[in-house]
Amino acid sequence: MKVDLPDLAAMEAFGRRIAARLRPGDVVALSGGLGTGKTTLSRAILAALGHEGEVPSPTFTIVETYDNLNPPVAHADFYRLEDSSEAEQLGLDDYREGAVLLAEWPDHAGGFAHEPACLQIALEIAGDGRLAVVEGGSAWLERMP
Ligand SMILES: Nc1ncnc2c1ncn2[C@@H]1O[C@H](COP(=O)(O)OP(=O)(O)O)[C@@H](O)[C@H]1O
Ligand SMILES: [Mg+2]
Incomplete structure (x- = not known):
């Protein structure tokens, strides 16, 4: 499925669509080069789940947690990892x-595409x-339109 995202408003709307469908155990695997909008879409999803305030890019911390959301979210940027053993x-x-x-x-953490609950977004x-x-x-x- 292809989704056109012409501007930031479209990104917000796409984030809302994804957020409404999320369940614990899911992975949203956001691939694409630098500046393609991975963090922007992550922020849109977190905002749609009710997070207020900052969403720091996890480039240096690797994982940022949002435990008070429903479902809770871990937002990760695996860019600096060499392989999946470091993720473990x-x-x-x-x-x-x-x-x-x-x-x-996600590929820097070994990839998640083999998981049934993985939503791949390139x-x-x-x-x-x-x-x-x-x-x-x-x-x-069953959750995709
Ligand atoms: N759909 C979009 N249309 C136009 N600009 C966008 C869109 N999504 C993101 N951007 C812009 O692209 C830039 C990089 O986005 P970012 O989310 O930081 O990328 P990444 O995390 O993939 O490196 C930001 O300035 C952001 O505002
Ligand atoms: Mg980013």
């Missing part, structure tokens, strides 16, 4: 317990806006 070392499984994982640079630049190519795992099929 930082306790990713614990962060994911009962939560949704929003994962930027972002790319399209003129002044963005294009999202969306593919859901089996646990997403």
Whole structure:
């Protein structure tokens, strides 16, 4: 499925659509190069779940948690990881317990596409806006339009 995201308002709307469908255990795997909108979409999803205030980019902390949301969210940027063993070392499984994982640079953590609850969103630049190519795992099929 392809979604046109011509501007930030479209990004907000897309974030709301995703947020309304999230369940604990999900991964939203946000791929795409620098500046394609991974953090912007993460912020839109968190805002739609009711988060107020800052959403720091987790580039340096790698994981930021939002435990008071329903469902709780762990927002990760795996750019600085070498491979999935480092993701294990930082306790990713614990962060994911009962939560949704929003994962930027998912391939740097070994990738999540094999998980049934993974929603893959590949972002790319399209003129002044963005294009999202969306593919859901089996646990997403009934949730996609
Ligand atoms: N759909 C969109 N249309 C236009 N600009 C966008 C869109 N989504 C994000 N941007 C802009 O792109 C820039 C980079 O976004 P960011 O989310 O930080 O990218 P990434 O996390 O993928 O590196 C920001 O200035 C943001 O406002
Ligand atoms: Mg980012």
